[in-house]
Amino acid sequence: MAESDQVILTMTGISRAFPGVQALQDVDFNLRRGEIHALMGENGAGKSTLIKVLTGVEAPDTGVINLDGKEVQVKSPQHAQDLGISTVYQEINLCPNLTVAENILIGREPRRAGRIDWKRMNAEAREILLRLDVDIDVTRTLGSYSVAIQQMAAIARALEIASAKILILDEPTSSLDAYETSQLFGVMRKLKSQGTAVIFITHFIDQVYEIADRITVLRNGKLVGVYDTAALTHLELISNMLGRNLVELENVSKSRTRRAQSFSSEPLMQARELGSTGAIEPFDLDLYAGEVVGLAGLLGSGRTEIASLLFGIDKPDHGTLTYDGAVVRKYSPLASIARGVALSPEDRKAAGIVEDLSVRENIVLAMQASRGWFRFLSSAKQTEIADKYIKLLNIVTPSPEQPVKNLSGGNQQKVILARWLATNPQLLILDEPTRGIDVGAKAEIQKLVVALAEEGKACIFISSELDEVLRCSDRVVVLRDQEKITELAGDEMNETLIMQTIAGS
Amino acid sequence: MNRSFKIDRKFVPLLATVGLFTIGYILGAIKYPGMARPQTFFNLFIDNAFLLIAATGLTLVIISGGIDLSVGAVIALTSVVAADLMENVGLSSLVVMPLMLLMGAAFGALMGGIIHYFKVQPFIVTLAGMFFARGMAFFVSLDAITITDPIYRSLSLARIHLIGKAFVSVHVIVAFVVLAVFMYLAHLTRFGRTVYAMGGNEQSARLMGLNVGRTKVMVYTLGGFCSALAGLVFSNNLLSGHGLYANGLEMEAIAAVIIGGTLLTGGVGYVFGTMFGVLVNGLIQVLIIFNGELSSWWTRIVIGLLTLVFILVQSTFTSWQRRQAGIRPTRKRSDAVATTSDGAVVPDTPTS
Numbered sequence: 035m036a037e038s039d040q041v042i043l044t045m046t047g048i049s050r051a052f053p054g055v056q057a058l059q060d061v062d063f064n065l066r067r068g069e070i071h072a073l074m075g076e077n078g079a080g081k082s083t084l085i086k087v088l089t090g091v092e093a094p095d096t097g098v099i100n101l102d103g104k105e106v107q108v109k110s111p112q113h114a115q116d117l118g119i120s121t122v123y124q125e126i127n128l129c130p131n132l133t134v135a136e137n138i139l140i141g142r143e144p145r146r147a148g149r150i151d152w153k154r155m156n157a158e159a160r161e162i163l164l165r166l167d168v169d170i171d172v173t174r175t176l177g178s179y180s181v182a183i184q185q186m187a188a189i190a191r192a193l194e195i196a197s198a199k200i201l202i203l204d205e206p207t208s209s210l211d212a213y214e215t216s217q218l219f220g221v222m223r224k225l226k227s228q229g230t231a232v233i234f235i236t237h238f239i240d241q242v243y244e245i246a247d248r249i250t251v252l253r254n255g256k257l258v259g260v261y262d263t264a265a266l267t268h269l270e271l272i273s274n275m276l277g278r279n280l281v282e283l284e285n286v287s288k289s290r291t292r293r294a295q296s297f298s299s300e301p302l303m304q305a306r307e308l309g310s311t312g313a314i315e316p317f318d319l320d321l322y323a324g325e326v327v328g329l330a331g332l333l334g335s336g337r338t339e340i341a342s343l344l345f346g347i348d349k350p351d352h353g354t355l356t357y358d359g360a361v362v363r364k365y366s367p368l369a370s371i372a373r374g375v376a377l378s379p380e381d382r383k384a385a386g387i388v389e390d391l392s393v394r395e396n397i398v399l400a401m402q403a404s405r406g407w408f409r410f411l412s413s414a415k416q417t418e419i420a421d422k423y424i425k426l427l428n429i430v431t432p433s434p435e436q437p438v439k440n441l442s443g444g445n446q447q448k449v450i451l452a453r454w455l456a457t458n459p460q461l462l463i464l465d466e467p468t469r470g471i472d473v474g475a476k477a478e479i480q481k482l483v484v485a486l487a488e489e490g491k492a493c494i495f496i497s498s499e500l501d502e503v504l505r506c507s508d509r510v511v512v513l514r515d516q517e518k519i520t521e522l523a524g525d526e527m528n529e530t531l532i533m534q535t536i537a538g539s
Numbered sequence: 540m541n542r543s544f545k546i547d548r549k550f551v552p553l554l555a556t557v558g559l560f561t562i563g564y565i566l567g568a569i570k571y572p573g574m575a576r577p578q579t580f581f582n583l584f585i586d587n588a589f590l591l592i593a594a595t596g597l598t599l600v601i602i603s604g605g606i607d608l609s610v611g612a613v614i615a616l617t618s619v620v621a622a623d624l625m626e627n628v629g630l631s632s633l634v635v636m637p638l639m640l641l642m643g644a645a646f647g648a649l650m651g652g653i654i655h656y657f658k659v660q661p662f663i664v665t666l667a668g669m670f671f672a673r674g675m676a677f678f679v680s681l682d683a684i685t686i687t688d689p690i691y692r693s694l695s696l697a698r699i700h701l702i703g704k705a706f707v708s709v710h711v712i713v714a715f716v717v718l719a720v721f722m723y724l725a726h727l728t729r730f731g732r733t734v735y736a737m738g739g740n741e742q743s744a745r746l747m748g749l750n751v752g753r754t755k756v757m758v759y760t761l762g763g764f765c766s767a768l769a770g771l772v773f774s775n776n777l778l779s780g781h782g783l784y785a786n787g788l789e790m791e792a793i794a795a796v797i798i799g800g801t802l803l804t805g806g807v808g809y810v811f812g813t814m815f816g817v818l819v820n821g822l823i824q825v826l827i828i829f830n831g832e833l834s835s836w837w838t839r840i841v842i843g844l845l846t847l848v849f850i851l852v853q854s855t856f857t858s859w860q861r862r863q864a865g866i867r868p869t870r871k872r873s874d875a876v877a878t879t880s881d882g883a884v885v886p887d888t889p890t891s
């Protein structure tokens with residue numbers, strides 16, 4: 035077969051501008067039958083926008099889309115589905131109030147005599163999820179499940195469109211653990227062998243090399259190039275994405291001498307038998323100023339629950355927590371902020387950004403709260419703070435006044451992080467701070483965490499990426515099944531040992 | 540599937556209302572034997588049939604994440620226009636009734652269209668609709684018009700006997716048909732499920748490829764239809780039409796919907812629950828009448844408090860549910876591996 039026969043989709047000369055941003059400029063993209071095609075680029079490069087143009091969420095300013103040799107104008111997501119394009123968008127776009135089964139099948143529910151056949155719907159949904167090795171009660175509402183399960187449901191929904199010729203996955207793996215990711219990859223390979231074309235967006239470079247056949251790289255809304263994965267080195271890929279060499283970012287803390295347990299002073303925070311029934315078994319934890327403690331474990335192992343307890347979102351029903359020598363009696367985020375504790379939450383949509391407020395307002399929000407609402411922060415000062423963090427974290431936005439909802443996913447994540455950094459906390463809890471963030475910014479954030487510790491702040495670092503935890507932390511707490519298993523420091527801090535501990539072998 | 544005998548948590552608010560009504564009625568019947576008579580119970584439905592119809596239409600609107608403030612005004616407008624057409628124009632009620640339903644549906648469709656296509660808040664659009672409809676009612680006639688149409692009159696007086704001498708009116712039958720149709724729509728059709736999806740997250744519903752625009756217009760059309768039908772029942776009851784009728788009724792309907800377990804923010808609720816919301820409202824009135832000493836304003840006070848209580852219960856309920864989030868399936872431990880992939884750091888051997 036000639037190569038042109040294999041091409042199922044071509045997008046030519048696509049441009050799309052938003053006020054103040056040229057999100058896409060004259061971008062070409064093509065997709066072949068039965069290939070997995072990675073779309074790569076920094077946060078704000080225009081990946082999601084390209085997907086939105088293809089699926090009729092945004093109309094392109096210029097450009098032509100050819101599907102199966104015919105020019106098409108995709109009018110709406112519904113139209114895209116009818117054309118055989120099935121999409122998992124970057125933010126999980128499902129309805130938390132509906133059951134898992136409905137979320138997977140709504141719009142295509144099995145019906146009998148015009149009525150929805152709930153029994154069959156539940157059975158079908160269960161079966162689809164089982165193919166991804168997710169065994170859950172599909173009659174519960176989606177909102178009662180974790181982000182990872184919701185993501186799996188979103189993927190299941192996209193897979194369900196049996197007639198799909200093109201499957202689009204926009205950062206599907208950012209909230210999945212390795213096992214779930216491998217399940218997804220298995221399904222992707224199967225679809226590929228059946229001739230489905232898959233567009234895959236991720237910031238995990240290893241995953242791209244594991245599964246993608248070709249890579250298209252975007253930078254600042256422009257096409258950098260299309261490459262065969264086999265012919266492109268990691269290094270070349272990264273410098274294509276960033277437009278600069280990454281050597282300078284290399285190994286954040288390999289050079290950093292880990293501190294031995296030589297803290298003479300009292301711990302800043304001390305948990306004794308602290309626990310909450312059903313969330314986390316009682317645990318002890320000492321946290322000293324000037325150190326980074328990593329939490330390692332699978333999703334749902336109790337990492338986020340520890341963070342919620344220490345920040346006062348949940349109240350413990352067991353044990354005591356001491357902060358700066360005094361026993362904590364009042365558990366609330368507000369009291370924690372007043373004490374100098376900050377938490378950058380895992381689920382930015384539910385617990386983080388205020389979509390309609392501007393970048394500036396989002397950044398000063400927590401700071402304002404810690405100062406009390408009536409001590410006003412002058413707008414010049416606010417802008418100054420916002421500008422500082424926009425620069426520090428390299429947040430891509432036309433101005434600090436841009437509503438946060440208009441930022442790309444990764445840049446929204448950075449805004450949340452900036453909010454908590456701005457409170458100048460003594461203890462910073464970071465729950466998955468680098469989710470959905472590009473390689474360059476990831477390294478910057480890791481550097482920042484280490485620098486904060488060196489300034490004398492304490493930090494709890496939570497991440498599903500083990501090497502990231504290892505790189506930043508002085509100590510690692512390992513969790514399994516909502517229980518603290520052990521604490522590793524020094525030479526014990528290596529991937530193999532941690533992984534064995536997590537797996538319980 | 541071995542489903543244990545456990546009540547699904549999402550039914551808790553609904554069951555609370557059903558329980559409240561049942562216990563309230565039984566206690567009332569013990570204190571006031573008159574309430575134990577079947578006819579008293581049936582009167583509850585007869586007197587509130589129009590409210591039940593209006594609130595049923597409103598339930599779907601609220602579940603979709605919207606609101607309709609024009610309910611009371613459309614009831615008044617329907618009563619006046621119907622009376623005017625029958626008395627002053629001389630049309631038969633058999634022509635007037637379908638015409639009124641059409642008018643209500645068109646009015647609702649117009650509001651829905653403006654809400655969807657011009658992206659205006661439902662609150663604003665239906666507020667404008669409320670003023671417009673109320674104003675139009677007085678434009679048609681400043682005074683009350685008495686209806687003399689014979690068919691209309693016989694409809695009003697018709698009794699359908701159920702147990703012994705106890706009876707219900709035609710209105711009750713109409714209300715139950717509406718209720719049944721809406722329950723079917725809400726739970727067993729794609730349209731109904733799209734309404735729930737929209738109420739949960741409209742943007743998501745659109746990205747899921749659901750037809751949000753058509754559904755929204757449809758929801759308000761049905762709402763307008765129900766308001767007009769409620770207006771017909773209302774005017775048939777009183778055999779007259781007046782622009783002052785059903786003043787502030789939309790608030791009573793909203794309260795009934797909330798007490799019936801529907802979330803004011805949309806996405807969660809039951810059409811069936813609304814019936815009990817309406818019945819609780821009616822029960823309080825009955826209790827006050829039997830008591831004989833309390834002012835009828837107590838109805839409003841109690842309904843106000845109940846609405847507040849229900850909203851509070853629901854909000855604690857939802858936040859509690861949210862805290863239950865984070866459930867993951869169990870999986871064989873041997874499969875478990877932690878993610879190690881990253882990429883922030885360039886590997887020493889680039890192509891490893």
Ligand SMILES: Nc1ncnc2c1ncn2[C@@H]1O[C@H](COP(=O)(O)OP(=O)(O)OP(=O)(O)O)[C@@H](O)[C@H]1O
Nearest residue numbers: 052057077078079080081082083440441442443444
């Ligand atoms: N609705 C919108 N209004 C204004 N600007 C927007 C809008 N949507 C996207 N943008 C801007 O367009 C640019 C490209 O965004 P896009 O979401 O495509 O990035 P991305 O490559 O997907 O990034 P990420 O990796 O962070 O998800 C960003 O600068 C973003 O701020």
Ligand SMILES: [Mg+2]
Nearest residue numbers: 082124442443
């Ligand atoms: Mg994106």
